[in-house]
Amino acid sequence: KNVVPEKYLDEKTEYHLQPSGKFVAGGPKADAGLTGRKIIVDTYGGWGGHGGGAFSGKDATKVDRSASYAARWIAKSIVKAGLARRILVQLSYAIGYPEPLSITVFTYGTGKKSDDELVTIIRSNFDLRPGCIIRDLKLKRPIFQKTAAYGHFGREDDPDFTWEKPKKLKI
Numbered sequence: 001k002n003v004v005p006e007k008y009l010d011e012k013t014e015y016h017l018q019p020s021g022k023f024v025a026g027g028p029k030a031d032a033g034l035t036g037r038k039i040i041v042d043t044y045g046g047w048g049g050h051g052g053g054a055f056s057g058k059d060a061t062k063v064d065r066s067a068s069y070a071a072r073w074i075a076k077s078i079v080k081a082g083l084a085r086r087i088l089v090q091l092s093y094a095i096g097y098p099e100p101l102s103i104t105v106f107t108y109g110t111g112k113k114s115d116d117e118l119v120t121i122i123r124s125n126f127d128l129r130p131g132c133i134i135r136d137l138k139l140k141r142p143i144f145q146k147t148a149a150y151g152h153f154g155r156e157d158d159p160d161f162t163w164e165k166p167k168k169l170k171i
Contacts, residue, residue: 060133103122
């Protein structure tokens with residue numbers, strides 16, 4: 001049975017089905033998702049898109065944590081550059097593939113450039129492979145205990161929160 005309409009398929013279509021291999025434990029027995037839901041309130045004050053993975057308790061090699069920080073860094077950089085007043089950055093990864101499968105932005109009508117142009121700017125200014133995010137944001141330092149209280153974002157005055165300092169973009 002066809003589940004993806006033909007209009008969404010072309011010669012560049014790739015399927016990623018369980019790229020990490022066999023998935024043995026799943027459902028509530030393995031992950032009830034409570035940490036992920038609580039992190040929204042703790043971090044975003046009750047507003048924010050969420051894919052289900054929490055970053056507390058995970059090291060920086062897990063994109064649940066490092067890519068969340070990178071998305072914040074990107075969003076702050078886009079706003080600081082005057083390219084949008086408001087932006088949501090979505091990064092989608094598959095285990096075993098270092099590049100994001102998807103980068104999506106929503107500017108809620110505040111963008112000075114199209115969403116496609118903003119994604120091009122993001123791709124040319126940020127290396128979003130996990131190892132590069134770790135390098136660029138200096139995530140190997142022992143800084144994560146600070147995130148256990150008062151959230152992961154909005155702490156511009158703390159130099160350990162490198163994702164809070166916008167990057168100067170080459171446009």
